[in-house]
Amino acid sequence: MRAEDILLPTPAGVCCKSGGFHIDPTRPVDKAVITHGHSDHARAGHGAVLATQETLDIMRLRYGENFAGSTQALRYGETVALGGVSVTLHPAGHVLGSAQVLVEKGGFRAVASGDYKDVRDPTCAPFELVPCDLFITEATFGLPVFRHSRTQDEIAKLLRSVELFPERAHLVGAYSLGKAQRVIALIREAGYDKTIYLHGAMEKITRYYEERGIPLEPFELVKGSKKFELAGTITLCPPSAIKDLWTRRFPDPVACFASGWMRVRARARQGGVELPLVISDHADWDGLTATIKATGASEIWVTHGQEDALVHWSTQQGLRARPLDIVGYGDEDESDGVSDAEQAGNSA
Amino acid sequence: MNRFAALLDRLTYEHGRNNKIRLMTDYFRHTPDPERGYALAALTGALSFQHAKAGLIRALIAERTDPVLFGLSYDYVGDLSETVALMWPTDPSQKPNAIPSLSEVIETFSTLGKSQLPAQLARWLDALDETGRWALLKLVTGGLRIGVSARLAKTAAAALGGKDVTDIELMWSGLEPPYLDLFAWLEGRGDIPSTTDPAPFRPAMLAHAIEPPDFEKLDAADFSAEWKWDGIRVQAAAGTNDDGERVARLYSRTGEDISKSFPDLVESLRFNGAIDGELLIVREGRVQSFNVLQQRLNRKTVNAKLLNEFPAHLRAYDLLFESGEDLRDKPFIERRARLEKFVGALNDPRVDVSQLVPFETWDELTAARGNPASAGAGEDADAVEGVMLKRRDSTYVPGRPKGPWWKWKRDPFTVDAVLMYAQRGHGKRSSYYSDYTFGVWTTGENGDELVPVGKAYFGFTDEELLQIDRFVRRHTVDRFGPVREVTHDPDTGLVLEVAFEGLQRSTRHKSGLAMRFPRISRLRWDKPPREADRLEALEKLLGSVEKDGASADAPLVPEPSAT
Numbered sequence: 001m002r003a004e005d006i007l008l009p010t011p012a013g014v015c016c017k018s019g020g021f022h023i024d025p026t027r028p029v030d031k032a033v034i035t036h037g038h039s040d041h042a043r044a045g046h047g048a049v050l051a052t053q054e055t056l057d058i059m060r061l062r063y064g065e066n067f068a069g070s071t072q073a074l075r076y077g078e079t080v081a082l083g084g085v086s087v088t089l090h091p092a093g094h095v096l097g098s099a100q101v102l103v104e105k106g107g108f109r110a111v112a113s114g115d116y117k118d119v120r121d122p123t124c125a126p127f128e129l130v131p132c133d134l135f136i137t138e139a140t141f142g143l144p145v146f147r148h149s150r151t152q153d154e155i156a157k158l159l160r161s162v163e164l165f166p167e168r169a170h171l172v173g174a175y176s177l178g179k180a181q182r183v184i185a186l187i188r189e190a191g192y193d194k195t196i197y198l199h200g201a202m203e204k205i206t207r208y209y210e211e212r213g214i215p216l217e218p219f220e221l222v223k224g225s226k227k228f229e230l231a232g233t234i235t236l237c238p239p240s241a242i243k244d245l246w247t248r249r250f251p252d253p254v255a256c257f258a259s260g261w262m263r264v265r266a267r268a269r270q271g272g273v274e275l276p277l278v279i280s281d282h283a284d285w286d287g288l289t290a291t292i293k294a295t296g297a298s299e300i301w302v303t304h305g306q307e308d309a310l311v312h313w314s315t316q317q318g319l320r321a322r323p324l325d326i327v328g329y330g331d332e333d334e335s336d337g338v339s340d341a342e343q344a345g346n347s348a
Numbered sequence: 349m350n351r352f353a354a355l356l357d358r359l360t361y362e363h364g365r366n367n368k369i370r371l372m373t374d375y376f377r378h379t380p381d382p383e384r385g386y387a388l389a390a391l392t393g394a395l396s397f398q399h400a401k402a403g404l405i406r407a408l409i410a411e412r413t414d415p416v417l418f419g420l421s422y423d424y425v426g427d428l429s430e431t432v433a434l435m436w437p438t439d440p441s442q443k444p445n446a447i448p449s450l451s452e453v454i455e456t457f458s459t460l461g462k463s464q465l466p467a468q469l470a471r472w473l474d475a476l477d478e479t480g481r482w483a484l485l486k487l488v489t490g491g492l493r494i495g496v497s498a499r500l501a502k503t504a505a506a507a508l509g510g511k512d513v514t515d516i517e518l519m520w521s522g523l524e525p526p527y528l529d530l531f532a533w534l535e536g537r538g539d540i541p542s543t544t545d546p547a548p549f550r551p552a553m554l555a556h557a558i559e560p561p562d563f564e565k566l567d568a569a570d571f572s573a574e575w576k577w578d579g580i581r582v583q584a585a586a587g588t589n590d591d592g593e594r595v596a597r598l599y600s601r602t603g604e605d606i607s608k609s610f611p612d613l614v615e616s617l618r619f620n621g622a623i624d625g626e627l628l629i630v631r632e633g634r635v636q637s638f639n640v641l642q643q644r645l646n647r648k649t650v651n652a653k654l655l656n657e658f659p660a661h662l663r664a665y666d667l668l669f670e671s672g673e674d675l676r677d678k679p680f681i682e683r684r685a686r687l688e689k690f691v692g693a694l695n696d697p698r699v700d701v702s703q704l705v706p707f708e709t710w711d712e713l714t715a716a717r718g719n720p721a722s723a724g725a726g727e728d729a730d731a732v733e734g735v736m737l738k739r740r741d742s743t744y745v746p747g748r749p750k751g752p753w754w755k756w757k758r759d760p761f762t763v764d765a766v767l768m769y770a771q772r773g774h775g776k777r778s779s780y781y782s783d784y785t786f787g788v789w790t791t792g793e794n795g796d797e798l799v800p801v802g803k804a805y806f807g808f809t810d811e812e813l814l815q816i817d818r819f820v821r822r823h824t825v826d827r828f829g830p831v832r833e834v835t836h837d838p839d840t841g842l843v844l845e846v847a848f849e850g851l852q853r854s855t856r857h858k859s860g861l862a863m864r865f866p867r868i869s870r871l872r873w874d875k876p877p878r879e880a881d882r883l884e885a886l887e888k889l890l891g892s893v894e895k896d897g898a899s900a901d902a903p904l905v906p907e908p909s910a911t
Contacts, residue, residue, distance in 0.1 A: 143421050143424055143435075144413065144434075144435040145424065145425055147478060149478070161358075164370060164374055165367070165370070243772060244779055247778070247779045248779055252776060253778075263434065263478070264424070264425055264430070265360065265425075265430060266427070269361070270829050270830065271829075271830075273361065274362060275358070275361065309417055309421075312414075312416050312420075313414075316414065
């Protein structure tokens with residue numbers, strides 16, 4: 001059997017013809033299997049959606065009750081038959097509820113991993129290695145320069161800075177879903193037990209994490225706090241907010257950004273970041289290459305990011321590898337932001 | 349090395365001066381000797397070893413990585429040291445090498461033979477993490493570039509012991525890395541380091557800019573005036589050390605030793621003492637413009653051609669020391685008399701005394717400033733950038749005391765330009781669009797178009813900043829990362845009156861010219877962009893600068909007199 005007999009790349013996402021569904025489609029379809037709740041993978045408007053309970057909950061929080069015609073929750077490790085294939089979800093370690101999709105037919109195993117990371121995250125189930133014949137991987141950080149730091153070192157850097165500049169506020173830009181909660185959990189693990197402040201855009205998801213038994217408290221919204229009260233505090237906000245009007249409510253803010261992109265100085269400087277924190281929810285180069293090897297897959301499809309380097313590397317390893325030209329992945333950074341207009345309204 | 353790397357890493361992103369000092373002081377406080385001393389040496393540029401070449405670094409990485417992956421990575425990162433630091437392969441199965449200390453790196457590096465260098469560098473790179481490798485490569489290739497001046501680093505060290513940076517400047521040239529005695533003194537564990545340096549830097553005395561209302565409170569009879577030459581303020585110190593050897597040094601006004609760049613002038617410093625003066629280029633007895641001097645500056649190598657074409661000259665303003673005698677607490681007129689004798693005795697064509705400007709009343713001085721050529725500056729008038737006022741009884745006080753000395757610069761040139769792009773500022777200004785690119789009209793292929801002629805990020809008040817920021821946000825037509833393009837049509841846009849000190853040709857700018865010290869002097873909300881100035885007007889001004897020097901008193905748009 002060929003890989004293409006079971007999964008077919010289309011511009012709207014990977015399609016499983018015999019199962020009658022798409023995986024993380026970027027356009028509305030009849031049936032979708034969704035790997036995780038980030039807006040570039042989980043879109044509203046599909047007929048039926050199959051995902052983990054957490055992913056469905058997150059989609060509901062973000063898009064409202066009617067985000068899909070119908071939904072079906074699947075536990076990690078549970079298998080359902082869809083058309084001529086069977087589908088199983090396995091933890092991807094990316095954010096709460098994130099899953100890899102294993103599609104099997106006639107002994108051929110294909111894994112669409114969505115976004116994933118192979119390092120510890122206190123806010124979600126750890127990545128599970130799923131042996132397969134075809135592995136579909138992301139390549140967000142698919143260049144050998146991307147090697148993430150140890151998260152505890154990055155958090156230590158942040159806390160050291162808070163200690164050194166007690167009269168300033170530290171603003172940590174972080175994606176609202178997943179990264180923000182992970183950063184809070186890591187700060188808690190480092191022994192910081194003071195109130196952490198939140199931008200309004202993070203509230204719902206953070207409360208949801210807390211409800212799911214991930215201890216993040218105490219936290220509260222920035223809104224209503226006086227400027228002087230925010231000295232010496234840590235606030236989490238969407239990345240786009242760390243440089244905008246909204247920041248004028250803080251005393252001499254230190255702009256921090258928790259992201260794998262912070263590994264590259266030009267990237268950090270371009271965004272006006274003063275304290276870059278290399279903390280990523282995506283696998284780094286070593287993680288991507290180690291995972292590809294460990295799956296035992298002989299065929300590799302690369303969905304989004306720095307495809308060229310990862311395809312080149314895979315080919316050097318004697319694997320069949322190709323980039324998939326799916327439009328629309330990797331935009332969570334953009335869509336997660338809050339526009340100037342909203343900011344202005346917010347600060348009024 | 350890791351702590352030092354973390355410090356450098358943080359400094360590269362920090363814009364605030366005081367925050368930089370805090371970061372460095374914190375490092376000095378928590379880092380033991382001799383490590384912190386070597387860090388201070390690295391930060392002040394006091395280390396001298398043969399730097400590693402980029403080719404060596406390239407060769408090291410080429411042995412270890414796939415060329416395609418390296419190419420893609422370098423392309424993405426854009427900086428060789430950083431690319432190598434990030435993609436340097438590490439083998440987790442190998443027991444890592446011991447992480448080298450900064451001291452070890454510096455001590456080893458200064459004694460290492462060229463052939464041993466690559467292997468040693470590779471061993472260190474194997475042992476360090478990404479930030480450590482980046483810092484190591486920046487250090488050994490000699491390209492720290494972290495926005496910290498030597499003086500700022502010394503200020504941070506001084507803060508460790510609650511001392512003044514002036515104290516450190518005074519002893520600096522007598523100190524050696526890793527500065528154990530300095531830190532012992534700063535931490536109250538030792539005596540003040542004695543310096544037997546015969547030519548130390550003495551912190552310079554600076555002047556405040558005078559404003560029209562100030563004159564009312566000042567009596568012209570109390571003051572002496574001299575030309576403010578448009579060169580580089582320097583201090584020339586010379587003497588004989590304990591071994592009987594001659595020592596002569598040229599310092600910038602911040603205390604940086606710039607002797608290496610001016611061997612021709614240093615040779616002429618055959619005296620025992622310290623002169624405060626202006627470094628100029630003098631050709632055939634005529635002082636050249638700052639544009640000419642600039643061609644001598646920032647050169648990596650000083651060759652015979654450069655020395656010949658741009659002969660350095662010292663024009664003396666003041667005498668701080670003479671044969672071991674400290675003159676700084678003597679009144680200015682006494683120092684001045686001693687200076688004239690001192691320079692007369694030196695009798696060297698490269699050193700002369702800056703002439704006083706005779707005046708009885710402020711009106712006479714106003715006239716002299718308005719026309720230096722006829723007030724004694726003669727053919728050198730083009731190199732005059734104003735007058736200095738010094739109280740006749742003023743002692744020489746380090747820093748910028750208010751009252752004894754005043755600078756009264758010539759009126760700036762001004763141009764009405766149109767705001768084209770705005771970029772967010774840094775630090776406290778990070779939520780404001782505070783860096784402005786402005787342009788003037790020129791004839792393009794499709795009629796009149798604006799061509800950028802400069803960038804300015806100060807000169808406006810806080811209130812004006814808010815106004816411009818609001819204008820930028822409401823008139824954005826395009827965005828490029830942190831930069832916004834704003835409306836700049838003939839009828840809609842913001843006209844900025846830009847003041848500047850001079851013009852020069854530049855191949856880096858599309859307009860072909862660059863402004864010196866541009867700043868926003870006024871917002872012309874009243875003026876439609878179509879009435880802004882044209883490039884031809886600037887070119888005409890440049891032409892007159894190049895031909896016979898611009899008269900600062902013929903600004904492009906006459907500026908209301910400062911008096």
